[in-house]
Amino acid sequence: MPADSILLVGAGNLATSLAVALKGAGVGIMGVWSRTEEAARELGRRIDVPYSYRLQDFCAPSVVIIAVADAALQSVASDVARLFPEALIAHTAGSISMDALRLSGATRYGVFYPMQTFSKGRVVDFSTVSTFVEGCDAEALSRLRDIASQLGGKVYEATSEQRRYLHLAAVFACNFPNALYAMSERLLTRHGLPFEAMLPLIDETAAKVHTLSAREAQTGPARRGDEAVMQRQRELLDDELLNIYNVLSDYIAKNR
Amino acid sequence: MPADSILLVGAGNLATSLAVALKGAGVGIMGVWSRTEEAARELGRRIDVPYSYRLQDFCAPSVVIIAVADAALQSVASDVARLFPEALIAHTAGSISMDALRLSGATRYGVFYPMQTFSKGRVVDFSTVSTFVEGCDAEALSRLRDIASQLGGKVYEATSEQRRYLHLAAVFACNFPNALYAMSERLLTRHGLPFEAMLPLIDETAAKVHTLSAREAQTGPARRGDEAVMQRQRELLDDELLNIYNVLSDYIAKNR
Secondary structure, three states: OOOOOEEEEOOOHHHHHHHHHHHHOOOOEEEEEOOOHHHHHHHHHHHOOOEEOOHHHOOOOOEEEEOOOHHHHHHHHHHHHHHOOOOEEEEOOOOOOOHHHHHOOOOEEEEEEEEOOOOOOOOOOHHHOEEEEEEOOHHHHHHHHHHHHHOOOOEEEOOHHHHHHHHHHHHHHHHHHHHHHHHHHHHHHHOOOOHHHHHHHHHHHHHHOOOOOHHHHOOOHHHHOOHHHHHHHHOOOOHHHHHHHHHHHHHHHHOO | OOOOOEEEEOOOHHHHHHHHHHHHOOOOEEEEEOOOHHHHHHHHHHHOOOEEOOHHHOOOOOEEEEOOOHHHHHHHHHHHHHHOOOOEEEEOOOOOOOHHHHHOOOOEEEEEEEEOOOOOOOOOOHHHOEEEEEEOOHHHHHHHHHHHHHOOOOEEEOOHHHHHHHHHHHHHHHHHHHHHHHHHHHHHHHOOOOHHHHHHHHHHHHHHOOOOOHHHHOOOHHHHOOHHHHHHHHOOOOHHHHHHHHHHHHHHHHOO
16 A cells, blocks of 8 residues: 555644644655645644645645535535545545535545544644544545554544534533633632632543543532522522523433 | 641541542541441541541540531531530531531631542542632631641632632533533433543543633634534434533623
8 A cells, every 4th residue: 555645635723733643643744735825834834744725736645634614625625526536535524424525526535533622722632532534435444544543542433424423422522511611710710719720620520531421420519409509509690600500400400 | 836636527528538638648637437337437447547426436636627518517517516626627618608617616617628529439639639728717727728738739718708609610610511521421322432432522621721711722613603513413412402502502602
């Protein structure tokens, strides 16, 4: 099997972490493309590979990984499929089916979905990332699985249907807990208390579900059915946070 | 200052982790009390100190730390205050004011609140715990601060009023995120997917707020205002989870 010569399409948060990880793992990257020259240059220079904002500047990649915003995927994928008909084309989107690539004209295609939260200015260590792959055929699947394995994290296979639930489950396990951290920060800041004091608790809460089921790990007034504490806590909340407090406490109480 | 001779009152999850931490730090523990002989024995043997279910079996402790359920605190504190009028008596409850101890008859009293989530079968490393102390006077405060410092974690001072907000903020930063982990687990399990794959995402979400504010760290469809993805996700949810999805997504969208 020839060494992969990957074209990375996109230069956002996910693309940047992925580029750094691929480079670090010694996977051959042919170049990086971004819609804007500036973003392409920044990422290209960072990992020392050719870069361009014109797809036609690249020549016969064996694999193209597309990591762009969901809304741009269909149009970018169509351009890629037209220019590189021989390439294996993969997208990285949690909630878009593999079939979207076929509809964009790709003949060899798959999905490479690293389930992680990517923020600007923070490069993610891929050796701890779960990556979910899907392929239009066994060869495509195996190729994407190989690339993912080289990054050092766990690799799973998932259908497009399963990936919809994965992405949804990730919203519940990541985006919503982070929103709750923000609410916690808001409560503390308003009362002259440092959010930093909350970090050990946040870390331990995450660590617990490595060894206990989340249901077993549940603590707090709603879990104990401690109405007296809950009533006193409700009195401290504004309407917006009170509604959230009630909805989540009800869930905990019902699912004890 | 004499070495502390602490009587630990309670043998639940918090008391157990605290006992192990005090013992490990070489703080003098006179003994442990629990309402039931069995629980007292289990913890007493574990850290190799005297134990009893009768408070009068202990003689002149310098400090009594009460770590019992909120509902039992007032009655246990009254017994402690009557039997040990010279002792400095501290409780460990997030949402009970220091004054509750004065009302129970204590003359020297304070609060020793380790802000952490304590589950059965999981001993917490106190060197990573934020402990909040309060004292009826400078001497009580200083004594409790010393004990907390010996455990190796960060020690903060907080008034009873601030502690109410701390406890509430902890519900938002710990109990509610854990409930969301449980929902995530439920979604995955129903669709044949392993919850273990979600752990790197949970860990990274917790790690991010060590260096970014939670608001900066926010990602996901609601943060991006991606209505198309959100609409497709809503279709996958039952009524209970849909309500939670909408309430939290609205919060994220409004606080971008």
